[in-house]
Amino acid sequence: MVTLKQLAKKLNVSVSTVSKALNNSDEISSETIIKIQTLAKELNYKRNKIALSLKSNKTLTLGVVLPDILNRFYAKVLYGIQIAAEELGYDIITFFSKESLEKEIDYLQIIATGSVDGVLLALSEETLNKNEFSHIKNLTLNNIPLVMLDRITDKISCDKVIIDDFDTIYNEVKSLVKMGRKKIGFITAINNLNVGKHRSNGYRKACVDFFGKFDDQLILKLVHQTNISHIENSEYYRKNAHNSIENFIRESKGLDAIIAADNISGILAVNTASKLNIDIPKDLSIVGFGDKLTSMLSLPQLTIINQHAVQIGKKSVRMLINRINSKSTENTFVTEIIPTTTQGGSSK
Amino acid sequence: MVTLKQLAKKLNVSVSTVSKALNNSDEISSETIIKIQTLAKELNYKRNKIALSLKSNKTLTLGVVLPDILNRFYAKVLYGIQIAAEELGYDIITFFSKESLEKEIDYLQIIATGSVDGVLLALSEETLNKNEFSHIKNLTLNNIPLVMLDRITDKISCDKVIIDDFDTIYNEVKSLVKMGRKKIGFITAINNLNVGKHRSNGYRKACVDFFGKFDDQLILKLVHQTNISHIENSEYYRKNAHNSIENFIRESKGLDAIIAADNISGILAVNTASKLNIDIPKDLSIVGFGDKLTSMLSLPQLTIINQHAVQIGKKSVRMLINRINSKSTENTFVTEIIPTTTQGGSSK
DNA sequence: GTGAAAGCGCTAACAA
């Protein structure tokens, strides 16, 4: 790697002249600027980021800790994060806590060692279950700006980006009722997460509001254990989900709609109902979380509630960088809610 | 952030003493070591990575450029990369080229600015189509170690990690033939990629070897355009895939097996065949690429060829870090082949 | 056993 010093030597000027010339300083004559920049290009000179960071005390790098990259939702979030970060001139260093508190602590520890200007964090399942947030307070103590997304907690004061889980499901029930559905079931594999709980609460409240009552039999919980890593890694889920759904549909006489609370169970529900020769959506509407691709994977295609994960990622980055650039730590924190939208599919 | 200087001042010793003490140097009396380390812990002192990097000319960071994080295969690769990197004490900076040559150039440019000790790269579709690799040569010119994975090219000399695409499909055909299958179809949405071509060539060769001939009618290409971004983002694919598969199955009289070359088409094939009331696997075996989760998404569950993406990621990291640590640039490069395995499912 | 000084690559205040 060629350095300022080397350029300076070659041209018999001082290092600072070279530095200024490369920064187009108007202290330097255009003549020398051209001379220096030409040589720099010729030798493929690149500023050394590390040296800049040390000097400026800025790394132009963000730390990202997500629970599980194999969950398509977080893959999309990460994608959004990368896009937005790049637009604003930041790199991202990524970590996946794999739903483990211990890992999350490790990673935030690594990050706090001062190689990052700010942190994006979605809490692990274990962290939420154990209600253990002191490792995060460490960050804020060290004055490292933090934005939490999707998996958040009230216990930490910072900017946040989430979706309106409760309202999303409430409104989905409402919409199904408007379409004339009379008996709506709810399938969830994530009721151990706070987002999952908000979703089932939205369902419960809507049932009470629209049907005057709530029937516990109409909720199918596919995963009962707490602290099971994400459903995609759950042997239990893989082995039992299809059967459980099949029994659920069979036993719920008159069921004419299903809402699935996570981004896999909806697909399983459509495929299972198809196998049972149920006419979808005539006799049974099915709605799940996901995106266009998720929708394709079932036949008929699942109607999906899109959480706009990419947008969540982008928004989080923008909030974080704003926070980094605003000197005042005194600002009040805001929680941004990204609206969901229901899309396409032929299953509703 | 507390610095060496501050610690030194508080204890009335020199900066170098503090530095040595924190590194447990035997130049320093155990008394002072304890004194200094105690204070350091108390004040939550952390070495400044940036300063260390500047000094040592090592960043302990790897640059990762993948084509598309929304492709589950690469999500798993990234996961493997993160795990292995962490184990070896490295951070990763990630970029997604979104199958674009221009982006790939940008990102390698950013990376080459000296903030990374080595690079992991899977080429974008466009890069491969345009046969344009000069931006990669730049890396090697700058002596930045490089490992290419999955999407590689002969044009660049470096360490590589791939799967045996040709043999995988060849052997799969062989296995189906052994099971008594007489007419095996091949569905691909990635024939514009070199990995896709290797797979279809494996299929062709096997047909010739086991059936004495090869019938072009038995290959269904779901995406014909070149330079279409990944299939998940292809409107064309989303709209036409199911219908195309349905027609393909209908028109191929006597078809008793299907191999799908990508990690989505297999699911669509099962779901489509199910809808046509074909008895799977009795009358039709179906095999696709993917993993346990992929398998779940169809009913009956798709039999999958697992590429062991996580292992690919881990292996790449280990090769890269070995290369970083071995001073000699003269070493010959190796290409590691990760074997695939066919697993589970009830569709074969 | 401890400290002074140089230097990693860069910027910026100040001097010339």
Add this chain to the structure above:
DNA sequence: TTGTTAGCGCTTTCAC
């Protein structure tokens, strides 16, 4: 318009 110098936080050689 250009150069000198100090310093970002750390390690390391060499004196003391």
